[in-house]
Amino acid sequence: MAPPPCQPEQARVRVIDRIRVSPPPSEHEHEHEHELPLTFFDVAWLFTGPVERLFFFRHPDPDSTLPLLRSSLSLALRRFYPLAGTIRPSPATPHAPFLYSYSHGADALNFVVAQSDRPDDLDHLVARDPRDLAWIRPLVPQLPPPGDDGAFALAAVQATVFPGRGLCLGVSVHHAACDDASAMHFVRTWAAACRLGDDSQAAMPPPPVLDRSLVADPDDLRGKTLAGMMCLAPPPPPPPPPQEEEEEEERERAPLVMASFLLTRDQIGRIKDASAKASSFVAASALAWVCLLKSGSVGVAAAERSHMLFSAECRWRLTPPLPAEYLGNCLRPCFVEAATADLLSGETADGVAAAAAAIGRAIREMERGVLEGAEGWLGRVLSVLPERPMSVGGSPRHGVYDTDFGWGRPARVEMVSVEKTPGTVALAESPEGDGGIEVGVVLPRDAMDAFAACFGSI
The missing domain is CATH 3.30.559.10 (Chloramphenicol acetyltransferase-like domain)
Known part of the structure; x- marks a missing residue:
């Protein structure tokens, strides 16, 4: 690109x-x-x-x-x-x-x-x-x-x-x-x-x-x-x-670019059709995971297993639930693992379906006990980091494009802090309000070109 x-x-x-x-x-x-x-x-x-x-x-x-x-x-x-x-x-x-x-x-x-x-x-x-x-x-x-x-x-x-x-x-x-x-x-x-x-x-x-x-x-x-x-x-x-x-020295060694990709409602529908019960979040995360793997931006070369991490909202999952307006953190890590060959073999759509299935399984397991294993979360996160997992920031639920200070909707919203954790993508709702999802990513230019080619193949 x-x-x-x-x-x-x-x-x-x-x-x-x-x-x-x-x-x-x-x-x-x-x-x-x-x-x-x-x-x-x-x-x-x-x-x-x-x-x-x-x-x-x-x-x-x-x-x-x-x-x-x-x-x-x-x-x-x-x-x-x-x-x-x-x-x-x-x-x-x-x-x-x-x-x-x-x-x-x-x-x-x-x-x-x-x-x-x-x-x-x-x-x-x-x-x-x-x-x-x-x-x-x-x-x-x-x-x-x-x-x-x-x-x-x-x-x-x-x-x-x-x-x-x-x-x-x-x-x-x-x-x-x-x-x-x-x-x-x-x-x-x-x-x-x-x-x-x-x-x-x-x-x-x-x-x-x-x-x-x-x-x-x-x-x-x-x-x-x-x-x-x-x-x-x-x-x-x-x-x-x-x-x-x-x-500054780090930036000179590896110049980075930021880009936003729009996953349309029709594309999300195609991913859902191939992945039973996949949500829009799961569909977008699965596509981003496969694209990052194909661009060489996450995972370890020749590794049999690939990993993904994301933070799951717990307010409404706790017993009793917390108010939606609770000010503080209320997140837990969710761990996803899949065979690398399943994510990379065949057409991109096949890999995305496998990724969506793995993410769905992890969410269902997490929901069986939202605080289960909490004492071991930190150790488990640290054990996965050397595997260069993909991670997710933001959420389409946050409605960032509805932010109106009195002069209309934003022309663009970016989560710049994804730069600090390589392999992280930012998700937001589509600025067009059409049910799509915007995916923000920071990568070296060569890797960005490979990510874009994969993303556009769905």
Whole structure:
């Protein structure tokens, strides 16, 4: 797949302002200090990093949006105040060594305002065709480094203006703070407050549920998970991100491109016809798995078995179920394994059918006991990683293309953080609203060409 003509070499973005945004002051003094314990679902993500998503919008006067974006962000944080705070070690309470902590007047969320010196770049950045990741990285907000006390920030946002053309809103949320369902709940709340002008109208999304006691842990899975992690990682705080110099060296060795592929409703139907009871998620994941294998991007050469990992939503699977608005993590790993020969032999459609069958079996096994074997999840994940498994980020259920800040639907939404875990694809609903699925992937250009050829054969 050749790059489209006249593409920019690199997005030129300069920072205009850095703003610390806090929730509005509370009327009640006792509400100025907040602490929440982490659950066993949360601590599993302590040593990871943020989920990074970009929302691109067309707008003739993007500068005019900035004051309202800032004020509505503060209103959204009134409900989602933990995201303006930190997670910090708490040596005084060894049974819960990490806590959310938010203090009004001291903690705030970083809001970066930036501007592109090449407004026409927006047209290239919202295209489906492969785009050099170097154009996209400057649009992603960076979390500040951990403090001397080990506390680390949970979220950051960035608004990058393309004068006269539109803007990109970047949202980074540390995975230890919450999962993607909660992060998108926050984004939808921010968007609604911006669109409506306040946060008191009935059209606002329901508020998040912050009650940690809803997650029962009679077997001390939190303590067991932390103990396992501490054997494999340095003591808290989690290590800071790699230095910029190291990142730049890595990028020079392996230039990467990002592309989006649309799996239409008809294509999904054909996969379902060949794979009894396959859902749209299963169909898209199966096709992506086979395409990544054929492009050499996952799996180990000559390995008899291939592996896939994804996180399964547990809110409605727990007994009793958690509210859909629960703010935090509520995911468990789901492990899929299949014979490599079954995935690669014959036509692509044959491999996709075999992959869909394997994913379906894994989901049915997981649903028989959603917390069964939880003590061994960490060890099992680590044992699979050397096999270079495929993994999945995002979900068509999150409705990222319904995000409306008051100037219409996004022109493109990208989950850039899939770059950090090779072999990961991002799934979202089709921006056309036609029942299809959008698949985002980051690969070296040669591998991207092979992925595209396989994807187009269905």
